[in-house]
Amino acid sequence: MNNKSNKVxxxxxxxxxxxxxxxxxxxxxxYISKWLNKLGVRVEEVRVIPDDEKIIIRxxxxxxxxxxxxxxxxxxxxTHDDITTESVAKAFNLEYVYHKEAYSLLExxxxxxxxxxxxxxxxxxxxKSKLIYNPSSGAPGxxxxxxxxxxxxxxxxxxMLGGLKNEIAGGKTILSKTVNLxxxxxxxxxxxxxxxxxxxxxxxxxxxxxxxGKIGVSIVLRSENxxxxxxxxxxxxxxxxxxxxxxxx
Amino acid sequence: MNNKSNKVxxxxxxxxxxxxxxxxxxxxxxYISKWLNKLGVRVEEVRVIPDDEKIIIRxxxxxxxxxxxxxxxxxxxxTHDDITTESVAKAFNLEYVYHKEAYSLLExxxxxxxxxxxxxxxxxxxxKSKLIYNPSSGAPGxxxxxxxxxxxxxxxxxxMLGGLKNEIAGGKTILSKTVNLxxxxxxxxxxxxxxxxxxxxxxxxxxxxxxxGKIGVSIVLRSENxxxxxxxxxxxxxxxxxxxxxxxx
Numbered sequence: 061m062n063n064k065s066n067k068v069x070x071x072x073x074x075x076x077x078x079x080x081x082x083x084x085x086x087x088x089x090x091y092i093s094k095w096l097n098k099l100g101v102r103v104e105e106v107r108v109i110p111d112d113e114k115i116i117i118r119x120x121x122x123x124x125x126x127x128x129x130x131x132x133x134x135x136x137x138x139t140h141d142d143i144t145t146e147s148v149a150k151a152f153n154l155e156y157v158y159h160k161e162a163y164s165l166l167e168x169x170x171x172x173x174x175x176x177x178x179x180x181x182x183x184x185x186x187x188k189s190k191l192i193y194n195p196s197s198g199a200p201g202x203x204x205x206x207x208x209x210x211x212x213x214x215x216x217x218x219x220m221l222g223g224l225k226n227e228i229a230g231g232k233t234i235l236s237k238t239v240n241l242x243x244x245x246x247x248x249x250x251x252x253x254x255x256x257x258x259x260x261x262x263x264x265x266x267x268x269x270x271x272x273g274k275i276g277v278s279i280v281l282r283s284e285n286x287x288x289x290x291x292x293x294x295x296x297x298x299x300x301x302x303x304x305x306x307x308x309x
Numbered sequence: 310m311n312n313k314s315n316k317v318x319x320x321x322x323x324x325x326x327x328x329x330x331x332x333x334x335x336x337x338x339x340y341i342s343k344w345l346n347k348l349g350v351r352v353e354e355v356r357v358i359p360d361d362e363k364i365i366i367r368x369x370x371x372x373x374x375x376x377x378x379x380x381x382x383x384x385x386x387x388t389h390d391d392i393t394t395e396s397v398a399k400a401f402n403l404e405y406v407y408h409k410e411a412y413s414l415l416e417x418x419x420x421x422x423x424x425x426x427x428x429x430x431x432x433x434x435x436x437k438s439k440l441i442y443n444p445s446s447g448a449p450g451x452x453x454x455x456x457x458x459x460x461x462x463x464x465x466x467x468x469m470l471g472g473l474k475n476e477i478a479g480g481k482t483i484l485s486k487t488v489n490l491x492x493x494x495x496x497x498x499x500x501x502x503x504x505x506x507x508x509x510x511x512x513x514x515x516x517x518x519x520x521x522g523k524i525g526v527s528i529v530l531r532s533e534n535x536x537x538x539x540x541x542x543x544x545x546x547x548x549x550x551x552x553x554x555x556x557x558x
Contacts, residue, residue, distance in 0.1 A: 077514050080352050081485075082342030083529065084516070086335075089357070093331030103329050106353035108338070111514075138495045139515040140502040178498030217520060236330075246387045249427030253389040265326050265360075266388040267333070269463060280332065 068101045068231035072130040073110040075144050082256045087214050097198040100230030116147035134212030138178030149186035159185040169198035195219050232284040239279045240308040259292040315349045317480035319378040323357040324393050329521040336463050337382045349479030365396035383461030387427030398435035408434040418447035444468050481533040488528045500548040509543040
């Protein structure tokens with residue numbers, strides 16, 4: 061990809077019937093995205109897909125070609141519905157075999173009588189995988205090329221990201237500034253369009269909110285360049301003042 | 310599609326840079342999915358994509374061919390970054406024009422001096438759209454063929470779903486039963502695999518949890534057939550009892 065040096069992007073694939081059915085509220089998207097953002101990587105697509113081998117293979121193969129990094133969450137545990145690892149092996153045409161280091165880690169983690177079939181399954185990985193260490197519960201995640209496979213349980217996933225920083229070659233950090241206004245979107249839509257036209261390098265988002273009885277709009281400015289954000293911010297404050305709109309902290 | 314009569318499926322497309330960046334935690338997925346589930350529609354894929362015309366068009370066109378229903382959230386407001394409506398018009402090769410009824414609704418909702426350019430924009434829809442009425446804030450959503458376009462603000466979206474039931478021709482309702490066990494997945498993985506093999510029509514999900522100091526596993530059984538769920542449940546309770554595993558309420 062020719063954008064590796066400057067703009068670095070990622071996709072997240074959330075694998076799990078429990079997310080699709082609405083039973084479980086995903087919180088990994090926001091966590092991974094913010095974490096990547098600090099490293100200068102922008103999440104540009106997220107897919108939630110079922111625990112279905114063909115679908116996992118198709119999605120991983122589509123996304124790993126389109127994005128610099130792909131993160132998957134879920135489906136790397138010991139039960140029958142944990143099929144992410146084997147599916148990723150198939151996506152890369154790699155063997156799904158015991159990984160020496162993973163096996164040894166898990167063997168040390170559990171006492172011999174507890175190192176059963178289910179736990180041994182978690183040592184089977186696509187051949188050539190690099191491990192993602194798990195300080196919470198032993199069983200590692202893994203990396204194959206640009207695909208990073210993590211568990212679905214948020215607390216475990218979060219504990220594993222810390223060790224991954226050096227694996228990510230990010231671009232420039234995306235900076236942002238939020239301005240909260242006591243108004244409704246329709247009152248500022250036209251002025252905001254004008255500001256966006258004059259500041260094409262700044263992504264301007266407008267998000268209405270209705271919380272604890274307060275109505276307002278958050279304007280979010282995003283760019284890699286702080287000066288461009290500041291200029292854009294000033295132009296917004298100018299029309300906000302002209303329209304007598306109050307700022308909200 | 311040949312599965313319209315029995316199994317009815319849907320995809321959700323969440324449109325918004327604020328979700329991708331992690332700034333905003335999506336909650337519409339779980340709400341829409343549970344609502345559809347009651348109507349006998351199973352959500353089989355979710356995508357989160359940016360406010361980008363080409364990407365919206367490509368995704369809407371891919372998903373509307375693959376699924377019985379597609380729901381989009383976000384991007385139908387008055388500001389420059391609300392481009393879902395025009396993009397959906399382009400996806401269907403339809404004109405993006407004032408919708409007579411939507412215009413009239415909004416004209417009545419706002420006083421004449423407040424019915425400004427931004428608000429008028431919300432009356433522009435793909436030609437041939439059917440309206441989705443909005444009891445919260447006036448501006449309607451819309452339906453084109455099997456694509457349902459809703460706003461991103463959760464409270465408004467929820468208020469609009471109520472009026473949509475008659476637009477959805479669902480299949481059989483997907484029933485579910487959850488059994489919570491005081492154990493870890495590795496202890497039950499093998500027995501659960503056996504039960505799954507003998508009960509292929511029941512989708513068995515296994516989800517570890519770590520909450521308020523408690524460790525456990527939720528087993529979720531899903532099927533359209535209550536008897537099959539009951540049979541499967543009984544087989545699980547049998548091995549649970551043999552292994553001396555406690556149930557958790």
